[in-house]
Amino acid sequence: xxxxxxxxxxxxxxxxxxxxxxxxxxxxxxxxxxxxxxxxxxxxxxxxxxxxxxxxxxxxxxxxxxxxxxxxxxxxxxxxxxxxxxxxxxxxxxxxxxxxxxxxxxxxxxxxxxxxxxxxxxxxxxxxxxxxxxxxxxxxxxxxxxxxxxxxxxxxxxxxxxxxxxxxxxxxxxxxxxxxxxxxxxxxxxxxxxxxxxxxxxxxxxxxxxxxxxxxxxxxxxxxxxxxxxxxxxxxxxxxxxxxxxxxxxxxxxxxxxxxxxxxxxxxxxxxxxxxxxxxxxxxxxxxxxxxxxxxxxxxxxxxxxxxxxxxxxxxxxxxxxxxxxxxxxxxxxxxxxxxxxxxxxxxxxxxxxxxxxxxxxxxxxxxxxxxxxxxxxxxxxxxxxxxxxxxxxxxxxxxxxxxxxxxxxxxxxxxxxxxxxxxxxxxxxxxxxxxxxxxxxxxxxxxxxxxxxxxxxxxxxxxxxxxxxxxxxxxxxxxxxxxxxxxxxxxxxxxxxxxxxxxxxxxxxxxxxxxxxxxxxxxxxxxxxxxxxxxxxxxxxxxxxxxxxxxxxxxxxxxxxxxxxxxxxxxxxxxxxxxxxxxxxxxxxxxxxxxxxxxxxxxxxxxxxxxxxxxxxxxxxxxxxxxxxxxxxxxxxxxxxxxxxxxxxxxxxxxxxxxxxxxxxxxxxxxxxxxxxxxxxxxxxxxxxxxxxxxxxxxxxxxxxxxxxxx
Amino acid sequence: xxxxxxxxxxxxxxxxxxxxxxxxxxxxxxxxxxxxxxxxxxxxxxxxxxxxxxxxxxxxxxxxxxxxxxxxxxxxxxxxxxxxxxxxxxxxxxxxxxxxxxxxxxxxxxxxxxxxxxxxxxxxxxxxxxxxxxxxxxxxxxxxxxxxxxxxxxx
Numbered sequence: 001x002x003x004x005x006x007x008x009x010x011x012x013x014x015x016x017x018x019x020x021x022x023x024x025x026x027x028x029x030x031x032x033x034x035x036x037x038x039x040x041x042x043x044x045x046x047x048x049x050x051x052x053x054x055x056x057x058x059x060x061x062x063x064x065x066x067x068x069x070x071x072x073x074x075x076x077x078x079x080x081x082x083x084x085x086x087x088x089x090x091x092x093x094x095x096x097x098x099x100x101x102x103x104x105x106x107x108x109x110x111x112x113x114x115x116x117x118x119x120x121x122x123x124x125x126x127x128x129x130x131x132x133x134x135x136x137x138x139x140x141x142x143x144x145x146x147x148x149x150x151x152x153x154x155x156x157x158x159x160x161x162x163x164x165x166x167x168x169x170x171x172x173x174x175x176x177x178x179x180x181x182x183x184x185x186x187x188x189x190x191x192x193x194x195x196x197x198x199x200x201x202x203x204x205x206x207x208x209x210x211x212x213x214x215x216x217x218x219x220x221x222x223x224x225x226x227x228x229x230x231x232x233x234x235x236x237x238x239x240x241x242x243x244x245x246x247x248x249x250x251x252x253x254x255x256x257x258x259x260x261x262x263x264x265x266x267x268x269x270x271x272x273x274x275x276x277x278x279x280x281x282x283x284x285x286x287x288x289x290x291x292x293x294x295x296x297x298x299x300x301x302x303x304x305x306x307x308x309x310x311x312x313x314x315x316x317x318x319x320x321x322x323x324x325x326x327x328x329x330x331x332x333x334x335x336x337x338x339x340x341x342x343x344x345x346x347x348x349x350x351x352x353x354x355x356x357x358x359x360x361x362x363x364x365x366x367x368x369x370x371x372x373x374x375x376x377x378x379x380x381x382x383x384x385x386x387x388x389x390x391x392x393x394x395x396x397x398x399x400x401x402x403x404x405x406x407x408x409x410x411x412x413x414x415x416x417x418x419x420x421x422x423x424x425x426x427x428x429x430x431x432x433x434x435x436x437x438x439x440x441x442x443x444x445x446x447x448x449x450x451x452x453x454x455x456x457x458x459x460x461x462x463x464x465x466x467x468x469x470x471x472x473x474x475x476x477x478x479x480x481x482x483x484x485x486x487x488x489x490x491x492x493x494x495x496x497x498x499x500x501x502x503x504x505x506x507x508x509x510x511x512x513x514x515x516x517x518x519x520x521x522x523x524x525x526x527x528x529x530x531x532x533x534x535x536x537x538x539x540x541x542x543x544x545x546x547x548x549x550x551x552x553x554x555x556x557x558x559x560x561x562x563x564x565x566x567x568x569x570x571x572x573x574x575x576x577x578x579x580x581x582x583x584x585x586x587x588x589x590x591x592x593x594x595x596x597x598x599x600x601x602x603x604x605x606x607x608x609x610x611x612x613x614x615x616x617x618x619x620x621x622x623x624x625x626x627x628x629x630x631x632x633x634x635x636x637x638x639x640x641x642x643x644x645x646x647x648x649x650x651x652x653x654x655x656x657x658x659x660x661x662x663x664x665x666x667x668x669x670x671x672x673x674x675x676x677x678x679x680x681x682x683x684x685x686x687x688x689x690x691x692x693x694x695x696x697x698x699x700x701x702x703x704x705x706x707x708x709x710x711x712x
Numbered sequence: 713x714x715x716x717x718x719x720x721x722x723x724x725x726x727x728x729x730x731x732x733x734x735x736x737x738x739x740x741x742x743x744x745x746x747x748x749x750x751x752x753x754x755x756x757x758x759x760x761x762x763x764x765x766x767x768x769x770x771x772x773x774x775x776x777x778x779x780x781x782x783x784x785x786x787x788x789x790x791x792x793x794x795x796x797x798x799x800x801x802x803x804x805x806x807x808x809x810x811x812x813x814x815x816x817x818x819x820x821x822x823x824x825x826x827x828x829x830x831x832x833x834x835x836x837x838x839x840x841x842x843x844x845x846x847x848x849x850x851x852x853x854x855x856x857x858x859x860x861x862x863x864x865x866x867x
Binding site: 064065066067068197198200201202203204205206207208209210211213214222247265266267268339340341342343388389390391392393419421422423613617620621622623624625646647648651652653654655656658660661 | 728729732733736739740741745746747748749750751752753755756758785786787789790795799802803806807808809810811812813814815818836837838840841842843844845846847848849850851852853854
């Protein structure tokens with residue numbers, strides 16, 4: 001049972017020294033979670049609440065979808081607050097301007113930004129509260145603040161005086177929030193940088209963690225939704241005579257996206273939904289196919305508007321003319337589905353102009369705003385409780401299923417939990433865009449590159465999701481386009497083609513196709529030059545020390561150049577993404593055409609690390625997710641309909657296919673980089689390069705299935 | 713008409729249509745939401761429970777088929793406030809990420825260790841390959857299963 005009781009508290013003016021330097025003054029709706037203490041809860045700032053009983057609550061603005069953000073953010077606050085991790089309760093923050101992710105301009109969890117956004121902000125939040133508690137203690141005891149220390153939530157002063165944070169909280173919360181606070185020197189960290197246990201381990205091993213699909217509200221009923229097989233299609237008419245006669249069915253309602261059956265259990269709703277006959281207007285997407293989408297994308301590369309990704313270096317055309325050797329290649333990636341294991345769902349209760357939403361989302365303000373617009377209510381009349389997310393990978397930045405739940409609840413006048421089937425989820429995703437990368441390179445007599453031409457054609461998610469104007473640079477299409485290699489003449493161009501398919505951001509986003517093209521092509525150049533691909537890369541990294549360092553570490557740990565068991569080969573790949581530098585060495589074999597990855601050795605420089613164990617876990621997991629599109633997965637679209645429906649035809653990597661991932665973490669005092677995503681993008685080219693080394697076959701499209709490999 | 717069976721050792725009764733999958737009886741009628749819905753087609757293992765000690769996909773197990781039988785779910789994996797060895801090593805290795813598949817993973821692993829006290833990597837892969845983890849926690853699960861097996865052998 002998720003508590004959704006809300007209260008409104010006057011909120012103290014506070015200031016933040018975070019990126020953007022926002023001055024914040026607002027009234028904040030507070031969601032009272034179970035872990036909130038009984039009695040008074042004091043709110044020294046928007047992130048930290050302290051109860052009279054010494055309970056400490058972090059209102060976490062970032063959604064927990066497996067990346068460990070409830071733990072990392074708690075560690076940052078606890079570090080400055082001088083409490084231990086087990087003293088901090090985490091609840092999800094409500095939608096509010098104070099929680100906007102400074103790197104994304106909205107309350108979004110994505111883009112591997114949480115730690116980069118929270119690194120300073122959460123430490124400041126903890127330090128502010130600590131200073132206020134110290135001020136309260138100093139006033140109470142008539143001593144100077146400099147005489148005070150604290151540990152595990154207890155302030156100690158001269159003469160053996162002690163007071164708990166709880167005892168000081170009331171007085172502290174009446175003090176002005178300090179505008180400037182001193183943060184600890186990293187050398188004094190006692191918690192940040194340790195392999196602290198995740199705060200959600202117990203509830204995720206005993207079945208009690210509350211995901212969206214587990215939400216309940218009093219009087220709640222269940223909905224299953226029939227949607228047009230072509231995304232964007234709408235219902236024209238429907239026959240619900242069978243459905244209405246089925247047990248437990250409460251109502252059948254038409255909403256913009258489809259026809260919903262509402263029943264007293266989800267299974268009854270789903271069974272009744274399957275009996276509906278719906279006539280659809282299949283909409284503008286009805287003629288989309290793989291072939292037309294690729295033809296359009298290649299056409300855009302050939303003759304579409306050229307968008308410069310970065311200023312060209314040198315003169316590529318001249319350098320190509322005078323080169324000893326030139327080469328070119330085209331790399332292709334297909335649509336992919338996020339397919340988090342928890343299918344899309346949301347729970348909504350619309351009562352007049354007041355709305356309660358409970359569920360898994362990566363975009364709190366978007367949920368609030370889109371439901372407000374769809375129902376014609378005020379955003380501030382919508383309360384939202386974010387549950388744990390059963391995977392996100394970017395799918396839960398989208399808002400479609402949230403609006404649907406609210407519309408259905410409004411129609412039936414009851415709290416409704418909408419749950420999609422797996423088939424609904426896979427056929428109504430916001431797909432990772434297909435991409436075509438065309439590369440040209442030129443080499444001197446010694447085989448070293450003198451020129452590089454990089455062209456990428458793909459579809460813009462940002463145009464669809466955030467209204468980016470047409471034919472302008474979409475930064476989320478050109479990630480990892482510019483490699484760290486020192487090549488004297490280089491240019492990088494983007495061409496955008498709208499295939500008509502509904503596309504979305506998926507873990508590592510455009511790093512996936514751009515790193516695949518760059519890291520495959522440099523490998524091909526090394527081969528053409530007759531040079532070792534590791535040494536070839538290394539020779540081009542004089543100006544990129546962090547790239548060079550991870551490349552060297554990964555190669556050494558993997559035993560690059562040393563003999564491997566018969567039938568195995570290494571492939572290497574390198575990338576910077578999200579301010580994180582990463583190299584991977586994949587060890588593969590091929591049996592009956594099927595590529596098997598035995599081991600991946602990863603060196604990662606992600607700057608300062610909050611929790612090295614989480615960093616390792618993210619690298620290990622991101623590699624498994626990336627291996628799906630690299631070896632097995634592809635979404636096909638025919639007559640506008642997604643062909644894959646479930647995990648039999650879009651089968652994620654399973655246990656028997658999972659390699660051992662060996663992670664080397666670079667000690668660094670640089671600012672933290674993002675770690676949720678980069679490994680997903682690096683594993684594809686590492687595998688493709690290993691397959692080329694082993695078989696002599698260069699595969700320029702992913703996934704490398706047995707069929708693809710046999711034709712290469 | 714209702715179907716009677718046992719869940720985690722306690723008597724249970726369900727009134728859903730007898731072709732209703734056990735998964736939805738557990739979740740929506742008995743309010744036991746630890747068992748998860750992932751695919752509805754026995755492809756992902758998120759709904760794994762034990763019926764008379766055997767791991768089954770509850771999304772493909774009709775209510776009628778469990779009449780008079782013993783069902784075990786994640787809620788009963790640890791007993792009397794004591795964690796199952798797998799839960800202990802799961803926590804030690806910090807296995808879960810999003811956590812959604814973990815109930816099913818743990819139930820598959822528990823079934824494996826009931827019959828195989830010292831599984832090899834290959835045994836583990838064979839027993840666990842019906843359970844998908846999109847977060848990719850396979851490597852840690854493998855290590856945690858080895859450690860739990862050792863704990864159980866030495867208990």
